[in-house]
Amino acid sequence: MAKRIIYQALNHDIDEIRLVTILPLTPGIAESTRIECILQKFRIDDSQYTLAYKKHLQSKDAPGAWTDPQASSDNLSKQSESDDWVRINSPNDDLTVNLPEFRYKWGDFMALSYTWGDPNDCTQILVNGHPLIVTKNVEAGLKQLRNKRYIQQGWKIWIDAICINQRDLKERASQVKRMCEIYTKAWTPLVWLGEQKADTDRALDLIEILASDYSSSDGVVRLTNALHKNPEFFGKGSWRALYEIIIRPYWRRLWILQEISRGRITTPVLCGPRTLSWYKFSCAFGVLVQSDEAINTYIVKELQAASIPFDIEVWASIDTVRAIPAFRDVELSSKHPNMYPLLLTISELIEVPVTRELIAAFILFHVEIWSSLAVVSDIQTLQDSQQARNRSNPYGMLQLSRTVFALDPRDKVYALLGLMDDSLVARIEPDYTAPLLDVYRSFALATVKETGSLDIIRHTAGPTPDSTMPTWVPDLRVAPHSAALTLGETSFNASGLSRASIQTFPDLGLLSCKGFIVDRFDGLGCLWAKRWNPDSVIQTQGDANPYGSFEAVREAIWISLVACHSLPNEKLDDADYSSLLAVPALAKARLPSGSVLKEIIRSNVFDFCLRALEGDADFRVAGRAIKEYFWARSRLEEGINPVDLRAGLMQRDRVNVRRRMATTERGYVGMVVETVEREDVIAVLQGCSMPMVLRRAKIPPEEDQDGDRWQVVGECYLHEIMDGEAMDWGLETQDIMLC
Numbered sequence: 136m137a138k139r140i141i142y143q144a145l146n147h148d149i150d151e152i153r154l155v156t157i158l159p160l161t162p163g164i165a166e167s168t169r170i171e172c173i174l175q176k177f178r179i180d181d182s183q184y185t186l187a188y189k190k191h192l193q194s195k196d197a198p199g200a201w202t203d204p205q206a207s208s209d210n211l212s213k214q215s216e217s218d219d220w221v222r223i224n225s226p227n228d229d230l231t232v233n234l235p236e237f238r239y240k241w242g243d244f245m246a247l248s249y250t251w252g253d254p255n256d257c258t259q260i261l262v263n264g265h266p267l268i269v270t271k272n273v274e275a276g277l278k279q280l281r282n283k284r285y286i287q288q289g290w291k292i293w294i295d296a297i298c299i300n301q302r303d304l305k306e307r308a309s310q311v312k313r314m315c316e317i318y319t320k321a322w323t324p325l326v327w328l329g330e331q332k333a334d335t336d337r338a339l340d341l342i343e344i345l346a347s348d349y350s351s352s353d354g355v356v357r358l359t360n361a362l363h364k365n366p367e368f369f370g371k372g373s374w375r376a377l378y379e380i381i382i383r384p385y386w387r388r389l390w391i392l393q394e395i396s397r398g399r400i401t402t403p404v405l406c407g408p409r410t411l412s413w414y415k416f417s418c419a420f421g422v423l424v425q426s427d428e429a430i431n432t433y434i435v436k437e438l439q440a441a442s443i444p445f446d447i448e449v450w451a452s453i454d455t456v457r458a459i460p461a462f463r464d465v466e467l468s469s470k471h472p473n474m475y476p477l478l479l480t481i482s483e484l485i486e487v488p489v490t491r492e493l494i495a496a497f498i499l500f501h502v503e504i505w506s507s508l509a510v511v512s513d514i515q516t517l518q519d520s521q522q523a524r525n526r527s528n529p530y531g532m533l534q535l536s537r538t539v540f541a542l543d544p545r546d547k548v549y550a551l552l553g554l555m556d557d558s559l560v561a562r563i564e565p566d567y568t569a570p571l572l573d574v575y576r577s578f579a580l581a582t583v584k585e586t587g588s589l590d591i592i593r594h595t596a597g598p599t600p601d602s603t604m605p606t607w608v609p610d611l612r613v614a615p616h617s618a619a620l621t622l623g624e625t626s627f628n629a630s631g632l633s634r635a636s637i638q639t640f641p642d643l644g645l646l647s648c649k650g651f652i653v654d655r656f657d658g659l660g661c662l663w664a665k666r667w668n669p670d671s672v673i674q675t676q677g678d679a680n681p682y683g684s685f686e687a688v689r690e691a692i693w694i695s696l697v698a699c700h701s702l703p704n705e706k707l708d709d710a711d712y713s714s715l716l717a718v719p720a721l722a723k724a725r726l727p728s729g730s731v732l733k734e735i736i737r738s739n740v741f742d743f744c745l746r747a748l749e750g751d752a753d754f755r756v757a758g759r760a761i762k763e764y765f766w767a768r769s770r771l772e773e774g775i776n777p778v779d780l781r782a783g784l785m786q787r788d789r790v791n792v793r794r795r796m797a798t799t800e801r802g803y804v805g806m807v808v809e810t811v812e813r814e815d816v817i818a819v820l821q822g823c824s825m826p827m828v829l830r831r832a833k834i835p836p837e838e839d840q841d842g843d844r845w846q847v848v849g850e851c852y853l854h855e856i857m858d859g860e861a862m863d864w865g866l867e868t869q870d871i872m873l874c
Contacts, residue, residue: 660754714776
């Protein structure tokens with residue numbers, strides 16, 4: 136019987152970890168030769184720094200080959216990146232790379248970020264002369280690293296599958312708490328996407344092109360135009376190859392949130408023998424996030440041509456889709472806003488009727504793609520925040536946590552602790568034996584108490600029949616009906632300078648807060664989920680107008696369509712998206728073939744905007760039908776900025792996902808979640824940056840409780856009560872009991 140590897144106990148008092156040294160191949164030995172490693176203990180505290188590195192940390196003018204591993208991304212442009220040591224696009228490039236000097240007396244290390252792979256597909260490597268079973272994906276990553284010059288020159292690797300004694304549950308728990316520290320102290324995270332496949336080079340080439348040529352402000356428009364003129368602009372099969380990269384399971388690992396956010400934009404990403412920087416992936420995926428045509432048209436067509444998509448027998452089986460936890464909760468929306476309206480187009484393309492099976496297949500397809508794209512985009516935001524030493528934003532991390540997979544749902548909280556402020560983390564004690572409700576509720580309360588803000592309730596999923604969570608507690612296992620209008624700390628300030636004042640009743644699942652009811656709903660616009668059918672409109676009855684002039688109402692309408700925000704998720708400020716109200720006229724206008732506006736009109740986001748405006752054409756705001764506020768065709772001669780129109784269409788599309796237009800009894804107009812009912816109320820709660828929609832709840836007869844209880848339905852945007860205006864209305868503050 137083979138002798139097992141012996142793990143020597145770690146001394147946590149002196150900041151010890153284990154690190155792997157990958158032994159090089161003997162010249163002339165085949166690449167397939169079994170991996171051999173040395174596993175040793177090393178201290179990573181400051182006392183182990185070399186004298187040269189200590190001087191470097193103390194003075195910018197000190198000698199040394201280092202840049203700050205946490206350097207601001209503002210200082211790392213595309214051009215400067217080319218000089219960084221991680222630019223290794225082929226084995227030959229290794230010979231020209233300038234490696235930084237070791238920071239520690241014993242050397243230096245990187246931390247591998249990867250997926251374990253299939254636990255049933257394993258092999259053996261040698262560690263300290265003893266066999267150790269690892270997954271094939273781990274072995275493949277080690278074999279690629281073995282060929283890298285930086286490994287051959289002595290760089291060590293931290294990899295949890297080897298460096299943590301997986302049989303020692305106590306050690307595993309203690310090391311998990313240190314993972315953020317380890318990835319921070321590593322010179323860089325090192326991403327292993329997996330082995331090279333037939334079209335991997337083609338996909339990575341496309342990623343480099345998208346990042347370098349189309350990540351500028353007008354890049355999406357230029358990309359759309361190029362593809363409309365020539366669908367095979369990047370070569371036949373390129374989109375299919377990119378799809379294979381996008382759906383790799385790495386992108387949906389929960390733990391990559393803290394692993395990669397502690398790195399730099401030059402973090403190396405290995406896929407087979409090739410290496411690209413994280414920056415390339417971030418830029419390229421960012422382009423795709425903003426280009427619905429690339430995903431919904433060109434990837435779909437290429438996959439269909441290769442007989443890959445919408446295989447109803449495999450992809451669309453109900454059992455398979457039900458295995459995806461998101462299916463029940465996101466229904467037809469999944470991660471992508473434009474899903475259901477595209478089904479008719481897709482059904483014509485593949486000659487399959489719109490059935491439940493097709494819907495299921497479409498959901499599965501888009502869950503994989505958009506989950507990956509969103510994770511990379513949001514991690515880049517997190518990474519920028521970490522590098523700039525900005526205060527951590529727990530709300531943006533909640534959205535990230537919902538996007539990725541965790542085997543234990545408690546990790547939806549615990550895996551994020553390394554990214555949060557120490558003062559917030561101090562309020563949370565990881566406990567894997569605690570009921571899930573207690574974990575999520577404790578996190579929500581800790582966030583309120585630490586921040587003085589009630590914004591945590593903006594990220595709840597609203598009332599659901601089968602939920603065991605109070606509606607004020609975010610259930611991180613499920614996606615809310617609509618993603619929060621702002622994922623970061625909102626620039627709105629509906630409750631002025633007030634701070635949250637709360638009292639909890641844990642046994643009853645109640646949270647008491649201060650605030651007041653400011654308005655009630657009058658009318659509700661057409662439903663996104665009904666493909667903007669005019670029959671879904673609940674017509675406005677009143678004609679109140681708090682805005683004054685006709686033009687002021689028109690402005691309130693178009694600003695509401697984008698929730699007073701521009702891309703990327705910033706306050707509108709000087710951006711002018713008023714041309715959204717020109718969409719119906721543009722759809723009928725004769726424009727020169729090949730013009731930028733003509734190409735925009737052919738886009739999905741234009742089509743969706745047109746359908747939504749037509750669905751709400753007779754919906755009344757301030758006594759007039761919305762169609763009366765549309766631009767006349769004669770006004771088109773004033774000119775339309777294509778860049779502003781495209782950005783406005785994209786932002787309107789994002790805001791409209793599972794939202795509808797609404798009017799209130801006071802005459803305000805805005806956007807609300809689709810689950811709103813006419814009898815719901817609008818409240819401004821102390822410490823909450825946005826107005827909240829509340830629904831009166833039924834009190835169980837066995838509970839003798841005075842006063843109303845309210846369920847949290849969701850946040851809402853109401854034009855001109857977003858910046859504390861309602862605080863001056865003289866309304867009486869009351870205790871509002873959330874359940």
